[in-house]
Amino acid sequence: MTDLFEEVEEQLRSDRYKQLARKALPWAVGIAAAALIATLGYWGYDTWKTRQTDKASEQYVAAMDAFGQGDRERARAIWTEISKSGASAYKALSLMHLASYQQDKPAEAVKLLDQAAEAASDPVVGDAARLKSALALLDTASFKELEGRLKPLMEEGRPYRVQAREALAFAKLRAGDLKGARGDFVLISQSLEAAQGAQARAQAAISLIDSGSAKQVAAVVQSAQAMPPPMMIPPGAVVGPPGAPTGAPQAEVGAPQ
Secondary structure (H helix, E strand, O other): OHHHHHHHHHHHHHHHHHHHHHHHHHHHHHHHHHHHHHHHHHHHHHHHHHHHHHHHHHHHHHHHHHHHOOOHHHHHHHHHHHOOOOOHHHHHHHHHHHHHHHOOOHHHHHHHHHHHHHHOOOHHHHHHHHHHHHHHOOOOOOHHHHHHHHHHHHOOOOOOHHHHHHHHHHHHHHOOOHHHHHHHHHHHHHOOOOOHHHHHHHHHHHHHHHOOOHHHHHHHHHHHHOOOOOOOOOOOOOOOOOOOOOOOOOOOOOOOO
């Protein structure tokens, strides 16, 4: 009799397990299918992104070659095409190049540079675009707008802190804040991060302010609108920070003239 009860109990347990398995099976299949779809989707997106980047890098070099050979319009057409791609670094660089074609239309140049800053995934490229955008507005924008654009670029760890402070000092001069401008120039002249050229400009500006010739400072500081020398990014390269060793690829960050 005991054996019979045990056999019945075992049969009941087996039936319960089967019921549970039938209920759980659709969920297990659904989870497995979702995981497979997610994996395939990520693989597909990664493959598409890699192809976009490879194509954009080849186009970017072609545009640089065309520009170097004097064919500015062909270069412009290629950069325009890249600016519509999904390759963030090359898209940002191309938008910055396109902005240089808008020398007589500062508003259009600023619009393109702001788009470049938004598109850039690398902080060096992004901040270069933001700084160029502020520089393009130096002669026309209000001090409040310029300060709003430049102050974030002066934070610790930002790649163009010195250039941003120099631009802000010039903006303060335009606004009549000689004391504030002088303070910024003093900081630049004493900064270990500042290049010799920036320190020399700052010292010259301080001397002019102290001598009562503040109006002449504009001519001195305008040379500060030159960013680090433009350098070409090779295909597929990662943008490096300013001062990287020779051979390290870097973004073209020349300022608008």
